[in-house]
Amino acid sequence: GAGVSQSPSNKVTEKGKDVELRCDPISGHTALYWYRQRLGQGLEFLIYFQGNSAPDKSGLPSDRFSAERTGESVSTLTIQRTQQEDSAVYLCASSSIVTSGFTDTQYFGPGTRLTVL
């Protein structure tokens, strides 16, 4: 497809379990972002990948959260020992090579709705 895809679209898990969320960016996009959107709240930045550079992990809320990306392909966001406060929509976005002035347009996926019981 032409857009960013995410899977699964919905995930219900029990507290304490690990979950893995997947993001397929637009082909050729070197930058990839993960965000979290809690109900009624704005998006929170989690992590950013740009090419082969070290990822910007400054938004990860705890060491239970981690993400990987190999090259310019698929990324996975892993949440270990899930807690109820992890319930949110997790959105992935990708963008093409960043131009000077940092005006890259981000293209968002539909998100994964995570519910932790």
Next chain:
Amino acid sequence: KNQVEQSPQSLIILEGKNCTLQCNYTVSPFSNLRWYKQDTGRGPVSLTIMTFSENTKSNGRYTATLDADTKQSSLHITASQLSDSASYICVVSRGGGSQGNLIFGKGTKLSVKP
């Protein structure tokens, strides 16, 4: 503290009318400001991106303005349509080299009624 505040929280207008959404920010250093449209259950879609030197940018019926001195932006929607019903999110990007430093507002929920 780096914050993006949007107003109003929600807005109901009649089809065909114009409206203006507001965004105030205290983000520093400033790199650019973006407006996104987010339909219910969908990811945000970029409407405009403005850098420090730009004070207005249009995308069809959407016109965004930026006053970097007062740290305010507005999104004006002309001749609203039912399909404009969505949340509109203001996002400010911090400078300093990290592309991950995007500060999101909570959005304005717009409902366009027939």
